[in-house]
Amino acid sequence: MKILIIAMRSIHTIRWVSQLKDSGHDVHWFDILNGGYIPEWEWVTQHTNWRYKFGNFKGRYFIKRYIPRFHRLFENSAEQKFNDLLDEIQPDVVHSFVMYNCTVPLITTMKKNKHIKWIYSAWGNDLYYYRNIETYKKDILKALPHLNYMFADCHRDIQIAKEMGFKGGVLGVFPGGGGYDIERYDRLNLPIDQRNIILIKGYEQRFGKAINVVLALKNIQDQLQDFKVIVFGADDPFNKAFSKMENIDFIEIKQHMNHNDVLSLMGESLIYIGNSISDGMPNTLLEAIIMGAFPIQSNPGGATEEIIQDNVNGFLIENPESIEDIQEKVLFALSNENLLNKARFYNKELRETLEYEYIRNEVLKAYDSIILRENEN
Template sequence: MRILMVSMNSIHFVRWTQQLKDSGHEVFWFDILDGGRAEGLPWVYQITGWKQKFPNFKGRYFLKKRVPFLYKKLSFLFENNTEKVFEKVLHDVKPDMVHSVVMYISCVPILNVMQKHDTLTWIYSSWGSDLYYFKNIHTYKQDILRVLPRVNHLITDCKRDISIAKKLGFKGQVLGTFPGGGGFDYKETNKYIKPVSKRSTILVKGSQGRSGRAIEVIKALELIKEELKGYQIIVFGADKEVENYITRKGISTKILLKVLSRSNFLPHDAILKLMGEAMIYIGNSNSDGMPNTLLEAIAQGVFPIQSNPGGASSEVIIHGENGFLIENCNDLEEIKKLIIKAISNSELMEKAFEINQNNIKPKFERTLIKKQVLNAYSKVLKN
């Protein structure tokens, strides 16, 4: 089977596609943002370098950076039309199926072409806030309502999005719910897992921006500085807004806090090592699907305190058993109480560790998920 993947270049896309290696399928990739080759996919036929009409034109970057509104207006002079290029790709590749990853990046720009080729099988992978957040914004919702009736098959990263997709017009076949980057290989990361009794770090995901709510977590931590004596707080992947807040408010002088900036690349292996040494992981946002970071934290033995937008996180966390759910991501009092409850209950920590290691973690093991994913593609072939 010839599979044409449509996606931007990202670590999760690469990991997902690696599951198709040696599967017997021919895999092609149309790099929808033309961001450059994916070094982790040397066996995939990669369609890149298609966007710029004049790739050596030196003034293009200057225009795009200094006068973006003008560049956007004149972009037709510098850039090839995505629909025309994609239609030529379909003609050249002749795929048995097209698999788009993420709605706005990889479905909407090729919708008109896919409607013309209405007998061509189309799979859509919903990730993160794809449906949950953007269905509430009129212009985006209109695109969702146009795309979903054309899509033949759906893959989600959480069960919540299946019902949302159906309400918004999806009438095709659901192929399954899997982590965005496929399963996790535990062979290398198990060595980082420390016993619960040896952990004293509180790890905070430092996302802010549109959906992240790390600053609310930091504010909650400020409120309990006395209770946190003896604990090291590490804010990793910190956005500039989060860094600025910590500096402006002098948080590091009130609690033992270390910031690992998003702008200073932290290798994935280093993050997993941090998780293996952390007692509590806190992830807080107003919108997400099933966070890969949450699943990695659970696998590394951390006690998770995680926001629960639309009930997605409750698919893996039973509140008060193997973690805590934040129901209101802006409620400092709720977040504060959950942190105090966690650090004062070592028995709960031990119990959660056992549940997560024995019951939750095995469900997301790489080999198991890969088998399920390949079975999902086989279902499409049979149809």
């Protein structure tokens, strides 16, 4: 099967598409945001560096900033490029990741090419959050009826898609970046009695509520003297808010970290905390489970409860704005060694369903099922 991937350049895209290597499928990638060539994909036909008619010429940024209308004369249209690629590649399937940047722009062209099957992967806030913003909702309602198949990272989004007009086939619910090489990461997975880190995901922009976690831990810092508190992936809004706070010397900030370093840090952490007002199935939550950290995670729209049973293998934050609720959950976890041990045992079983080869085999079966379904029709 010839598959044309429409996706932005990201770690999750790289990991998902890498599952198709040596699968027998002919894979192409349209770099719709012009993010650049991906060295890990030497086996993928990459259509990138397409946007600028005359290359990245000197003075382009000045024109883009101060004369944006004139700058458009130097840019190729994503829609036209996509149309040209369809003619050139003649794919059996178009697979677009993320709704607004990678699916909505294809609607007009895909409506004219109904013989090509269209898969959509819902990630993160794609549907749960943006369905409540009228301009985005209109585009979502336009796109969903034309999609033939769908992946999602949580069951919640499958249901939302159906309620908003999706009538195609569900290919499955899988982590947005595929599975994890558990055997490889086990070397970084410390025993519970050697862990002394409370790890916080440092997102604050739009959806993230990491500052509320910091405030919660600040209130109980006298009871955290035996622990290191580390914030990773701190974004600009978090750093700005954090810099204005006092009496927070007990918190260490790590900003940009590569994926392996994050997993290594989780393998040393006793507790992981992720807090946001909107998300799909958080990849960092799955990584905390893989690496044996006790997860305390927000639960927008019920997505997190698909994998976390509250007070069994983690804690659910039902109100991301409640500082008191977060600090109570942290204190309870730290004072309940029996809970931490039981959760670790439970999650050790659970993580087998997140193992790389297991997920990959299921994903490849899902792609192959398209051929079977179309032959039946």
